[in-house]
Amino acid sequence: MIADTLDQRLTSALSVLETENRRRRPRTVESMPSAHTRSVGRDIVNFASNNYLGLAEDPRVIEAAAQAQRRWGIGATGSRLMGGTLALHEELERALARFKGSPSALVFPSGYHANVGMIPALAGADDTVFLDRLAHASLVDGARLSKAHVRVFRHNDPDHLDHVLGRMRGGGERWVITESVFSMDGDRAPLKDLAAVCAKRGARLYVDEAHATGVWGPGGRGWINEQGVVDRVDVCMGTLSKALGSQGGFVCGSTALIQWGINRARAFIYSTALSPGAVGGALAALAFCENEENRRIRLFSLSDRLWTGLGLKGKGPIVPLILGDDGRALSLSAALWEGGVFAPAVRFPTVPKRAARVRFSVTASHTPDDIDRILAVVNRWIKMNGQIERGI
Numbered sequence: 001m002i003a004d005t006l007d008q009r010l011t012s013a014l015s016v017l018e019t020e021n022r023r024r025r026p027r028t029v030e031s032m033p034s035a036h037t038r039s040v041g042r043d044i045v046n047f048a049s050n051n052y053l054g055l056a057e058d059p060r061v062i063e064a065a066a067q068a069q070r071r072w073g074i075g076a077t078g079s080r081l082m083g084g085t086l087a088l089h090e091e092l093e094r095a096l097a098r099f100k101g102s103p104s105a106l107v108f109p110s111g112y113h114a115n116v117g118m119i120p121a122l123a124g125a126d127d128t129v130f131l132d133r134l135a136h137a138s139l140v141d142g143a144r145l146s147k148a149h150v151r152v153f154r155h156n157d158p159d160h161l162d163h164v165l166g167r168m169r170g171g172g173e174r175w176v177i178t179e180s181v182f183s184m185d186g187d188r189a190p191l192k193d194l195a196a197v198c199a200k201r202g203a204r205l206y207v208d209e210a211h212a213t214g215v216w217g218p219g220g221r222g223w224i225n226e227q228g229v230v231d232r233v234d235v236c237m238g239t240l241s242k243a244l245g246s247q248g249g250f251v252c253g254s255t256a257l258i259q260w261g262i263n264r265a266r267a268f269i270y271s272t273a274l275s276p277g278a279v280g281g282a283l284a285a286l287a288f289c290e291n292e293e294n295r296r297i298r299l300f301s302l303s304d305r306l307w308t309g310l311g312l313k314g315k316g317p318i319v320p321l322i323l324g325d326d327g328r329a330l331s332l333s334a335a336l337w338e339g340g341v342f343a344p345a346v347r348f349p350t351v352p353k354r355a356a357r358v359r360f361s362v363t364a365s366h367t368p369d370d371i372d373r374i375l376a377v378v379n380r381w382i383k384m385n386g387q388i389e390r391g392i
């Protein structure tokens with residue numbers, strides 16, 4: 001006999017989260033979630049989105065998505081292997097493969113699906129997965145689902161990876177899994193060195209380019225491309241849901257890899273195919289992403305202004321202001337909100353304990369004034385609450 005009702009148990013667990021400053025609540029956005037939008041009845045500058053190039057609100061992308069819906073309908077109506085594969089999906093897969101310089105590509109309903117589908121398709125109980133300590137939850141979940149042994153190496157530390165791989169005994173495949181641009185820190189993985197360690201130790205390399213696609217590398221082809229390691233990465237994963245402004249995930253690699261995914265990735269096989277509107281929008285966004293370098297130039301110039309203004313060293317649109325303490329991160333985020341800036345406080349378990357931060361996500365649709373508005377609020381907050389000790 002269980003003493004409490006489910007609601008009593010959950011209510012009490014929620015109040016524990018509240019006391020620990022860990023309770024999460026979505027904040028409703030009431031108009032298009034572009035750089036300037038409305039939320040909870042007020043005009044705000046939105047630094048919470050991953051719409052790095054501003055393509056989510058581009059009228060040409062919206063029109064392409066609408067046209068795809070008119071032609072193909074709202075839903076794909078089935079999983080990819082059960083009638084849901086539209087010629088439009090295959091067109092996007094060809095475009096992504098060409099964009100990333102890979103022989104082949106496979107589109108998933110989301111980036112999360114791509115990781116929790118592909119990792120267990122590749123690694124099994126006899127194998128070992130080596131994860132960067134800060135790897136995204138979808139990579140961790142993929143590794144857990146695979147039933148492989150999981151080892152963690154220090155963040156962006158090829159020497160430590162080498163050490164951990166060197167201590168491994170026994171058979172099975174070794175998979176090294178990392179993000180190329182880290183979602184909560186914005187820093188980049190030393191892919192050349194990681195690839196060299198993998199080659200030395202006979203490990204395979206799986207790289208998540210969710211935050212690199214569209215932002216880094218020539219034409220936004222990603223950090224793998226920028227680092228010149230396309231041929232040394234076994235699996236390149238990405239998402240359509242950030243710089244490309246749409247929805248969906250993808251994996252690029254050899255033709256055999258993609259055929260294996262089609263046959264073994266459960267999140268691909270057992271989920272309805274991506275909706276035609278998302279595919280049509282992504283196809284258009286991909287073309288603009290490649291050809292409109294001015295968006296990236298603007299994005300990097302605005303991000304530089306923020307990094308410098310905050311007195312931090314770093315590059316790129318993900319700018320974390322690390323406060324450490326959950327309460328202080330919440331307080332700064334609330335002050336920003338009062339000043340008309342939406343920038344969420346990110347806390348454990350999204351980031352490690354005592355590494356709470358306010359994460360700013362700059363987009364090409366922001367203005368220098370928007371950046372200066374952040375700086376004004378942060379400086380006021382520091383005067384009242386004391387210096388921010390940590391940066392990255």
Ligand SMILES: Cc1ncc(COP(=O)(O)O)c(C=O)c1O
Nearest residue numbers: 110111112136138183210239241
């Ligand atoms: C590093 C990383 N990988 C994967 C994902 C999942 O992508 P999606 O939002 O398309 O499911 C995200 C997004 O949250 C991410 O930050």
